[in-house]
Amino acid sequence: MSILRRGRFTSPMDEHVMAFTSSMQWDSWLFPHDLDVDRAHVVMLHRMGHISTDDAARILTGLKEIEEQGFDGLPEAEDVHEAVESALVARVGEVGGRMHTARSRNDEVATCLRMAVREEMLAMLHALIELRDVLLSIAAEHRRTIMPGFTHLQHAQPTTLAHHMLAHEQAFSRDCERILDCLSRVNVCPLGSAAFASTSFEIDRELTSKLLGFDAPLENTMDAISSRDFAIEAVGCASMVMLNLSRLCEELVIWSTSEFSLVQLPDAYTSTSSIMPQKKNPDVAEIARAKSGTVVGELMSLMMIVKGLPLSYNRDLQEANPHIMRALKETLFTLKVCTGMLEGAVFNTERMRELSPAGFACATELANTLVRCTGIPFRHAHSIVGALAREGKEHPTPSDIDRIALEVVGKPLSEMGLEPSDVQGALDTFSCVQRHAGTGGPSPESTKGAIQRARGLLEAHERVVREVEERVHTARLMLKEACNTIMGAE
Structure with missing residues (x-):
């Protein structure tokens, strides 16, 4: 028995x-x-x-x-x-x-779970850092690669591939910050809490906490064994990572279609059809997109298990562990696979440049130019350019602009300081992008600074991860030495 x-x-x-x-x-x-x-x-x-x-x-x-x-x-x-x-x-x-x-399975389980979550979160941070490194490398290579930017999945304004990749990198950078912040609440030690009311034996919770690489004991013993908010938060962080990955993968799926042809995904990360021999399907990106739903589902299951549980320990909490494990491991696996897929992707820069002016993408810059050159209110400029778009004049001449300006402001803009060269410059996609040189913008100069700052933050995150790992490693060595000392003194 x-x-x-x-x-x-x-x-x-x-x-x-x-x-x-x-x-x-x-x-x-x-x-x-x-x-x-x-x-x-x-x-x-x-x-x-x-x-x-x-x-x-x-x-x-x-x-x-x-x-x-x-x-x-x-x-x-x-x-x-x-x-x-x-x-x-x-x-x-x-x-x-x-x-x-002086111990219960309750504090034993809670301690083991925190150690397992800590290990998975550190691995996830390494994977995020690798993905961000790939995104920054692509950005550095494509600071001058003009491409269409979209809102509502329609052509909006020209941008650069660097700007686009930096947007994804920034989201994953926040994911790292969330995980690092969460780690401080994961890395506290329940051991010594016993069933929930501590123990009448004199014990040293600070010692066991130190030997296991925790920052400190988790003080209230009832909370220590019954709380799983640390795990919900960790899976919440993983869910956010997966949502950000899903958005990136969605774009890669769209961009790899014949209609867009903006990217070729590596053969090793794609499949073909059992009947249509010409097909190259973005299976990895599609499965990653689906797995985001799986991880979010694990989060929902976890919250439903925990909600309404009275203090302190209840066996329901045993059912939480598989959801925690699957969510964290699926996220880590997906991160690694997607990083390899993106690292091997080949971007069709000529196609990007070809599509960048489509849909009157420089319309906003033309409106801005009308304001700068003539001093008219932006709403008047917006109306003039909007009327040109309605007429299908995606490459308007100065005379086209003057004709509509007469209706909107009662005067040709050529008489208010607008030169043909101003119109020509506004309609050139590279010139348009270069003008967007403010902080966080798509211009080559802006993205150069953004890449440098992102690299600095990436290195800072990497240092923090190494510091945490070194503390855990040092604790393991201390524990091993303590055990060897006892076994050697037998």
Whole structure:
């Protein structure tokens, strides 16, 4: 019978109930973290005098053997935490039961989950940094590549490919900031909270927190074991990443059509048809678009599980873990695949330049030029250019403008300072883009500065990620050294 049931119950759990309540199919995700939590707790118990050096050494040796055997070697159990303890008792005898002194599965689970989420978020940050690096490289290469800009998916104003890629990079930069901010709320330690009311044993929560790479213990023990807002926030961050990825992928799908022909996606990231041999389908971009819905769905499921749960621990929370794991892992996988797809994409710059004036794309600049050269109100200029668009005059002459100006302002604009060269300059797409030289604009000079600033921020984010990883790595080394010291002193 289960080591947890043998005191309170006289019979084992029904096999169907065991299958219904077990989380083992998902718990391989938590297995390495559970072992570290066990080790840190044993080290703390030993230092506080609750277990002897001999017992601590036997337990730590048993945990090392369980780690070497792997998750698949664990016995059947309700969850990985019970399975590890059962395997430990089977190896080292009843002394293995001392490991659970001053601890509950509740704080054990909550601690393992935070460690797993932390690991996934750090991996996600690395993947985001790689994607942003690719976007910035494309932008740097295409500062002078003119392309059509769209609103409502209709031609609006000419821009540059650099400007377009920088827009996506900026969104992913905010994703990094969100994740880094969220990480500060993830990286606090519930261990020592026990079932929810802490423990009457004298323990050192600061020590276990430090050995596991956390910033600090999570203070209120009831909140520590029952809260999952950190996971909801983490999956919320992942959902935002996926929404931003989906928008990028949507554009790549559209741009790769024959009607647009703005990009060729790499063969390794596309498929063909089983019946139409000419097809090159953007499958990766389409699946990524769909997976954004999957991740958002996991977020909704997670929130529905948690809503209305009374304090403190409820078994409902076990059902949250698969949604958290799937959301974070799907996001990481999608980021990596999309980065490779974008890195291998070839942009059709000639086609971009060809389409850039379509739909009277320079109309806004022409209106601006009328204002600058003649001093008329912008609304008058807007009316004049709007009338030219209505007539289909996408390449108007000065006489076309004068004719309509007579109706709108009562005077030809050529008599108010408008020169033919002004009109010609306003209708040239590259000239038009160059004039948009303010902060954040599409001009080559503006995007040069934007790329430099984005690179600086990218490097700053990378430094912060490295610092967090170094703290976690240092903690692992400290934990390993503490364990080795105990095992060596046996």
